[in-house]
Amino acid sequence: MRRFLLPGVCLVLMIVTRTLDGHISYKGYKVVRVSVTKDADRQLVYEWSDSERIRILNEVFGGFLDTLISPKQYDSVLALLNEHSMQFKILNDDIGADLETEQSNDLRTAKNSFDFKSYHSVKDLYQHLEVLAKRHPGRCEIFSIGKSYEGRDLKAIRISADLRNSASKPMIWVDGGIHAREWVAHTTAQYIVDALLGEVEAHLTPRVEELLQTYQFVVLPMANPDGYEYSRTTDRLWRKTRKPSGCRDNIEINGECLRGRCFGSDPNRNFDVDFGKQGVSKNPCSDVYPGENAFSENNTQAMRDYLIKNIRSIKMYLSFHSYTQLFLKPVGYTQHPPPDATLHNKIGFMAQRALRSIHGKHYQNIRSVELYPNSGSSQDWIYHEGVKHAYTVELRDTGKYGFKLPANQIIPTGQENLNAFLVMVENI
8 A cells, every 4th residue: 555645745865965055956856747647657656756766746637747856866767667668758857957046036136125026035025015004004904813833924914995894794715825835826816915906907906896895805825934935045845834743754763863853744734624544644754744633733723713713704715826727626535526516617617717818828627636635625624614615726837847937927827817816706
């Protein structure tokens, strides 16, 4: 029986090197997309990940696995692929070089300023939220739903027409960046904030204003600030939170971790729905370690508490992730369609058309389980708490850039998803 079921299954035990500025280096690492249309092939790749020959970065709809292979392991993995007649394609011949270029571009970004032409720090994004609150009094307010493990605020913004008298309005919730390395998820959530306040896409103001009269919008653009900052300063491909989680392979002798200490849990496996059963690993160093128990992480606790407090008001829940351009519907842990599957399909098709109408990008409209079985997601948890409209969007792209989506795609990604978001809200 296989131990691991999902992408990013295990942090690979390779010698870690760092660049001069302290980032973990992926120099010479290749991103290889492997075709696994047969169960036996998929099982083999999982086993190679388990034995730390490769790292699985992402599962791609249609029977593919995007894998990360070190220079030292590449020849042996290539031989295995050929031995088993498995088709593959090199998506990136040296992801480390691209990451160094991305980091250099970040260094050239003006500090203490915000725009949608680059990816910004937690501090800069929070400062931007404060600027918006001052610029639009009576229409938005900033508040914290809690603290991260490292003490950062989990800042959210509430937006509505006549904000003071909006507490009784139905709520639309949006979050971005539950997974740290998915940088475009943060910017897309923030793009929706700016659009709701007329800072971008001003031609949509009449359409937006009608919705602001009806709903209150609450957006959490930085759902995992500790992990995000770590992905900026140290490991660009970091996925999880940063709370210590145990010893690698759970091997501990006299209080010491024999094979290294692990940090973080996968926050999108940490919600209390079918917890710990599918698409997870018991190894606390795994990218899909769900935590010792449900809601073990500060950020998921804070989300739970706020959402449960307002559960009767929440009309729609939307979470942004990346990548592979998917519109995902409940649920992820069973093949049996949920009671609201017909409703979900209707909204999914509307969103799919709206996404494509802006820049021609095609997003697949599927149930989460059709991508891969998984337990403990925020979408499935809140759906089971009674929110019928609970969706996840996997943003651009389909693998050429993956998690390191160029900054010049922030705005078009925001535009197409803003349009889909408005269509969804207008039709729920």
